[in-house]
Amino acid sequence: MTTIKDIAKAAGVTIATVSRALNNEPGVNELTRSKIVALANELNYIPNFAAKRLVNKRSNCIGIIWHGARGLFFSHWCNSLQKRADQRGFSTMISLAHPDKAIRQFSEHFIDRLIFWSSPGLPLSLSFLQQKEKFAGSMLVMGGNVLENAHRIGIDRKGAIFKAVQHLAEFGHRSIAFIGQDEEKLSGFMHGLLEFQLSYHPDFIIHYPRPSSLPEAKLLALIGKKPQERPTAFVLDSHGVLFEFNKIVRKQQVRIPEQFSVVVYDSIPEMEQVFDIPLTTVGPNIEQLTEAALDILTGDQPDAFQGRWVDMNVESELTVRESVLRPENRS
DNA sequence: CTGCGTGTCCCTGGACTGGA
DNA sequence: TCCAGTCCAGGGACACGCAG
Numbered sequence: 195m196t197t198i199k200d201i202a203k204a205a206g207v208t209i210a211t212v213s214r215a216l217n218n219e220p221g222v223n224e225l226t227r228s229k230i231v232a233l234a235n236e237l238n239y240i241p242n243f244a245a246k247r248l249v250n251k252r253s254n255c256i257g258i259i260w261h262g263a264r265g266l267f268f269s270h271w272c273n274s275l276q277k278r279a280d281q282r283g284f285s286t287m288i289s290l291a292h293p294d295k296a297i298r299q300f301s302e303h304f305i306d307r308l309i310f311w312s313s314p315g316l317p318l319s320l321s322f323l324q325q326k327e328k329f330a331g332s333m334l335v336m337g338g339n340v341l342e343n344a345h346r347i348g349i350d351r352k353g354a355i356f357k358a359v360q361h362l363a364e365f366g367h368r369s370i371a372f373i374g375q376d377e378e379k380l381s382g383f384m385h386g387l388l389e390f391q392l393s394y395h396p397d398f399i400i401h402y403p404r405p406s407s408l409p410e411a412k413l414l415a416l417i418g419k420k421p422q423e424r425p426t427a428f429v430l431d432s433h434g435v436l437f438e439f440n441k442i443v444r445k446q447q448v449r450i451p452e453q454f455s456v457v458v459y460d461s462i463p464e465m466e467q468v469f470d471i472p473l474t475t476v477g478p479n480i481e482q483l484t485e486a487a488l489d490i491l492t493g494d495q496p497d498a499f500q501g502r503w504v505d506m507n508v509e510s511e512l513t514v515r516e517s518v519l520r521p522e523n524r525s
Numbered sequence: 526c527t528g529c530g531t532g533t534c535c536c537t538g539g540a541c542t543g544g545a
Numbered sequence: 546t547c548c549a550g551t552c553c554a555g556g557g558a559c560a561c562g563c564a565g
Contacts, residue, residue, distance in 0.1 A: 208551055
């Protein structure tokens with residue numbers, strides 16, 4: 195591996211001069227600088243970031259801790275963050291390890307900016323909290339959990355599902371079913387029913403715990419009801435639930451939206467392709483979410499955040515596509 | 526065998542030197 | 546005096562040698 199030493203030797207200068215030349219620092223004449231840059235290219239020099247971090251005690255890298263991450267949202271969010279961080283001169287590193295291990299590993303690599311994804315109410319281990327106390331950089335918690343001495347960006351899941359119910363109510367739906375696993379989203383659904391005075395049927399709510407699968411029998415019973423007794427629309431609380439829902443209703447040759455309208459939580463591009471028609475979705479805008487995170491962590495607004503922890507919620511937005519019809523237009 | 530001291534790795538940045 | 550370049554300390558982890 196070529197080091198700054200090799201370039202210095204080849205250029206006939208000291209390593210400090212090479213360092214200045216390659217970092218565009220003043221104090222090196224242009225002729226020497228271009229000679230050094232040419233040699234660095236020729237010798238395929240790649241800066242040793244471990245050594246840089248050793249000196250600076252910081253890195254332009256954002257660590258992401260997302261234990262047990264899976265699914266499309268994770269993939270889109272990471273892609274968006276990586277792209278936008280790159281535009282700001284930052285790189286990203288992801289750890290899927292246990293949070294206490296991940297925080298320690300990032301510290302060992304002098305990574306001093308962390309994003310910690312954690313679902314609301316997820317218990318945090320004592321060893322994680324101890325590692326968090328020792329961590330000297332800034333941490334941003336996303337996903338709903340709350341942590342002392344850390345920035346927080348929350349997602350208004352309850353408000354998102356409320357918006358979905360509102361949209362369906364405005365289209366004239368009175369009998370809406372909810373399928374999902376998230377308490378907060380179910381609470382948003384119930385709030386919507388109350389607010390818009392929609393009919394409540396306990397069997398219209400299929401709420402099942404993670405990580406079990408959608409109870410097929412319950413869904414089949416629901417869609418098998420007489421037309422006047424069954425729901426006219428479904429609110430699905432994640433793209434994971436949608437895929438399970440899709441698998442079951444396709445077997446029954448159910449047509450969306452001719453027989454049932456559907457609104458799904460998770461604003462990801464795949465929602466345009468799961469069914470024959472693009473799905474109406476509700477959820478946080480991924481680009482907005484990553485931009486807000488980078489504003490906090492890359493210090494683009496240093497005065498705004500100095501000395502205090504940011505605590506904000508990102509609103510969800512409804513993207514109207516083609517999966518909702520008025521009930522009277524159903525077949 | 527254990528514990529301690531020293532050198533090495535790679536790079537930066539401040540202090541310093543030499544020549545014009 | 547100023548500019549271009551050099552010298553050197555220092556950072557954490559680890560390997561190595563030496564003394565007890």
